[in-house]
Amino acid sequence: MKTISSIVEEYIKTKPFLSSALSQGIINLTSLSRLIKPEIEHQLGKEVKNGAIVMALKRLSSELEFRVTHRVLKFVRNIGEITVRSSLNDYTFRVSETLLKSQAAFMSEIEGLNTVFYTSSRGVNESNIVVSNEVAELVGKIFKNEILLEKQENLSSITVKLPKDNVNVPGIYYFIFQRLSWEGVNIYEVISTTNEFTILVNDEQVDKAFTVIKNLKSL
Known part of the structure; x- marks a missing residue:
């Protein structure tokens, strides 16, 4: 079953630079929600409120930050010579x-x-x-x-x-x-x-x- 969160996550996964910006907290979630709202509504097949998209983006941002912090950052800190x-x-x-x-x-x-x-x-x-x-x-x-x-x-x-x-x-x-x-x-x-x-x-x-x-x- 498609949900707002799952559709938002799939959308972000197709946009590497957007995914990176979210993980670093350097993007305005409200503005982003307005930008991607038509696509989310199209995928879900019904009208969606901006607030719901913002909440999905916030949860995703936290998850992305965790992944980067505990995997990639840990790795690059150990770069050698x-x-x-x-x-x-x-x-x-x-x-x-x-x-x-x-x-x-x-x-x-x-x-x-x-x-x-x-x-x-x-x-x-x-x-x-x-x-x-x-x-x-x-x-x-x-x-x-x-x-x-x-x-x-x-x-x-x-x-x-x-x-x-x-x-x-x-x-x-x-x-x-x-x-x-x-x-x-x-x-x-x-x-x-x-x-x-x-x-x-x-x-x-x-x-x-x-x-x-x-x-x-x-x-």
């Missing part, structure tokens, strides 16, 4: 039959160069590598026969080590990236492994991005 690297270049190449050989040749050349940053990822049609600016000339030489789709210079990386149970807590990446978005941080690239992720941002935004992530520990 945060590593920052600057002066990086990001290259996107079209996947080809020779690309892996080029990457292997490049890795062989930089083996033993402990100061060089290197990471790569591969999609269906594109392959991406991120390297320190100091080996940009080497990239140009080894990958000269590959199809370069895009290149971005003057990037910085922030690598965050996550607790091992991160795969069991839904909403972690959304929570972190939402904070970065709110602060106007534009993420150029995201690279992740099981227990850590790396974001690439423009050099001028790295300080702001680092502060946002570091402050998660004190929420």
